[in-house]
Amino acid sequence: MAGIVNETSASVETGSHGISLSEAVRVWARIAALSFGGPAGQIAMMHRILVDEKRWVGEHRFLHALNYCMLLPGPEAHQLAIYIGWLMHRTLGGLIAGALFMLPGFLSILALSYVYAAFGNVTLVAGLFFGLKAAVLAVVMQAVFRIGSRALKNRAMLAIAGLAFVAIFFFRVPFPLIIAAAALTGFLAGRSGSSLFTLGGGHKAGAGAVLADKDSLLGEETPPHARPNLAWSLKTSGGLAFVWLLPVAVLLIGLGPDNVFSKIAVFFSQMAVVTFGGAYAVLAYVAQEAVQNFGWLKPGEMLDGLGMAETTPGPLIMVVQFVGFMGAYREPGTLDPMLAATLAAMLTTWVTFLPSFIWIFLGAPFIETLRGNPALTGAMSSITAAVVGVILNLAIWLALHVLFREVDDHVFGPLVVEVPRLLSVDLASLTLTVLAVVALFRLKLSVVATLAICASGGIAWTLLTSAAAA
Known part of the structure; x- marks a missing residue:
């Protein structure tokens, strides 16, 4: 190092x-x-x-x-x-x-x-x-x-x-x-x-x-x-591999394999070396394991986490931080839930992203x-x-999934076609999307300005519909 x-x-x-x-x-x-x-x-x-x-x-x-x-x-x-x-x-x-x-x-x-x-x-x-x-x-x-x-x-x-x-x-x-x-x-x-x-x-x-x-x-x-320079490459990557896996080893030895922090460290370390094809290639697997195997998330919460990752700066795979956060929040042990969740978010980020440097x-x-x-x-x-x-x-x-509330899979042998139900179109989402397209392609506004405009429109629409429902 x-x-x-x-x-x-x-x-x-x-x-x-x-x-x-x-x-x-x-x-x-x-x-x-x-x-x-x-x-x-x-x-x-x-x-x-x-x-x-x-x-x-x-x-x-x-x-x-x-x-x-x-x-x-x-x-x-x-x-x-x-x-x-x-x-x-x-x-x-x-x-x-x-x-x-x-x-x-x-x-x-x-x-x-x-x-x-x-x-x-x-x-x-x-x-x-x-x-x-x-x-x-x-x-x-x-x-x-x-x-x-x-x-x-x-x-x-x-x-x-x-x-x-x-x-x-x-x-x-x-x-x-x-x-x-x-x-x-x-x-x-x-x-x-x-x-x-x-x-x-x-x-x-x-x-x-x-x-x-x-x-x-x-x-x-x-x-x-x-x-x-093979010596430099091996020395540098080896040093980073050591600091990557050191917390994993310490948690396994100190807390045992059944502790939530040990599970998070091992699971996301394994995921970090097999995530070929980008975030979407592995998110389905992460969601399945987090919900069905570990019980860190409730059904549907992975989409909420994905929404956070989609709409914040940084890599999309950062959604795993939310998974680790919620896992420790629900299994904090003797720690305060928010403290446990914060430490788990840091641990998840560490073991997921350090291999990229290697x-x-x-x-x-x-x-x-x-x-x-x-x-x-x-x-x-x-x-x-x-x-x-x-x-x-x-x-x-x-x-398909932003503009329509209902999308069906039609299977024709090996062929799978996603077809939206046209009557389920979300007119508010369609309006905001058209607005964003015009802002980016026609008006040449920045990404940040476009995000701010659509975020404001989304909040205004949600508040109006909530007030009308009340």
Whole structure:
């Protein structure tokens, strides 16, 4: 761990790119505060600030880092922040970027969890969530257009995105299988020399991507600290693995495996290493275990927690913090329920997110050396295209469940189609969603302003309907 804490030299404070660590901290704090809308919105926000606005990194490098993070278990947007923070300011930069990215979401969900546990689903809170869900839908739609316009440069990429959407939306194919199939397709195509599977989508687009990298402050060259060093990678990741698992071992030995804190530590540590495919790939499993096996949540409460995570900054998988909070709140032992819940929220966040730092510090230096490899580039380009199709699936799924009160599954052999009951349309949600779409796409308002408008509308509508019912 000494290698982590000793990186405070001038080379860390300001690299050859000329960006000081203090300036980077301010930008990472800004990104964290604006990281609404789940991974799609967060990645789009990072791209807008780091690539388009600040020009710290180029398009090719950004997509290369993103595609590597998509292959890892855990929240890809969080890992992308760690990766770029490390690339610019070494290990300390990665630690700061990753910690700041989580902090606003952790504090927001902790505050909402206090309100939820103390007061339940009160009118104001219900109205807040009602309005924010409509805004989140519009943010995800915007992310589909932003990422799709950059990744789907030719018919091959469009075909992969379309097949990914059909596979997950109609046939419920697991996300990891879709990613594996896309990666294999792109790997073989890139190895064969096809220019359609470059990150830019062809020779012309590829040249533009390289030019963008040259024009970025980081440039095309790999910084000295980002070159492969197996001893450093093993030392750093091993130290982080030790501090990750130390609380788990202490709880198991000190409190026994049946204690709620031990169960939380073990369950979410296991989940952290198998969460391939993002939050939605594992939330159903977490909800089932939390409700049926552990009894930490009541039926339906997982949706309330998901609403908190959807409408607060930070990774969507932060919803597990709410699960741990409620688990210890209901099984506090000799502790005060709120104190037990707070400690459990901190424990859940620790064991869930620390592995992300390990994956980046262990593998990123070796991935950096492969940026020009045609086969790897093809695989990563295909993964990006497939993810566009998956995000489109998310946008449609959210639209069905936000805009309609009743949605039915129609099964035709292996084909499963979700069809809304048109008469169950929620006109208030539809109105707020249209308002959010106009704000983002037409008026070009910020995500924060759009969220604020919809939240205010949701609260006003809920108060009016409550007064009318009374």
